[in-house]
Amino acid sequence: MPRGMTESIKKDINTQIEQQISSSPAIPGRPENADQPAEITIFFDPTIKDSFKKAIVSSLRELMARIENRIMLKSLRKSLSDYIEFTNDKAPSYEDLIRIKEIYASTCDSKVLPNSVQHNVPAWTMFAMFFIVIPLAGNIIKERDDGSLSRLKTMPVSYTSVMLGKIAVYSTACMTQALIMILIGIFVMPCLDLPALKLNSDIIALFLMSIVSALAATGYGVAIGTIAKTHDQASTFGAVSTIIFAALGGIWIPVYVMPEVMRGLARFSPLNWGLNGYYDLFLRDGNIAAISPWLLRLFIFFVSCMVAAFFYEKRKSTG
Secondary structure (H helix, E strand, O other): OOOOHHHHHHHHHHHHHHHHHOOOOOOOOOOOOOOOOOOOOOOOOOOOOHHHHHHHHHHHHHHHHHHHHHHHHHHHHHHHOOOOOOOOOOOOOOOOOOOOOOOOOOOOOOOOOOOHHHHHHHHHHHHHHHOOHHHHHHHHHHHHHHOHHHHHHOOOOOHHHHHHHHHHHHHHHHHHHHHHHHHHHHHHHHHHOOOOOOOOOOHHHHHHHHHHHHHHHHHHHHHHHHHOOOHHHHHHHHHHHHHHHHHHOOOOOOHHHOOHHHHHHHOOOHHHHHHHHHHHHHOOOOOHHHHHHHHHHHHHHHHHHHHHHHHHHHHHHHO
16 A cells, blocks of 8 residues: 555545535546545465456455545535535445345245355265265165175065165164264364254254265165176275265365356255255255255156166076
8 A cells, every 4th residue: 555545535535526516617537636546556376267357356345435435525525624614523324325135045034154164074974974975885786795694585584675685774874874974063063163053954954964964875885886797896886976966076175166067966966956955954944845855856866776676687697
């Protein structure tokens, strides 16, 4: 900031005001005898993000506009005091005539504001759930290799019943993971000087969101375990595909900061469906009706994985 910047601004404003209220004709534009415009120099790192740069410049412009208005009001009042008498010694201020009120959209008067905890808890919950595909697929392949699956088929139960039993066990593990993550958000995060997770939502809807997400994760594990031939194939494909789903679904980077193409691909990630469902519950105080589109997508994903596993196993057994 140059030396004498405030005095230069005052002198410039006083000159323009005097021209406007004097008896001589007003000179349009900037007065010829006025000083050059005051300049503020901002040094930016060449690697800085353009959005951050624009935010800084915009904030400075807003601050400078307020300062200019305040100086102009004082100068105008001082110039008009020679012609009229003011009854109030306090100069008016135009800064608070228009205010901006920020409200987060919600179906009711929710006080829950989005923060890092309310993003990370559901995000890492979904990520942990879908990593159940590795032990689940590995267990299916192990039973197939050591002959346990063949002995199970000799029992008067269908292959679907056997898989549903596995789904029940591993879904319980996923639900336990979700419960632990929620408890960490409520009790542990405040100990780290982070906001606490606030469950201003329907508990039944939260349970349904968690159980359907767990079914989608375990169904995906069953499909991989049935189709993969070796444990290495299942573990590699399961881990890599889960990481891809997480990267596309906004688990690590919020979807709104992604390019348009990536935002389009995020719509096909089951982790994004679960994350959006949790967003509706935690941030928008939604209910079962609000999360029903995400529940339906996750359930269709679960059914599709089970159907694919069933027909693949049936074709392999008959072939």
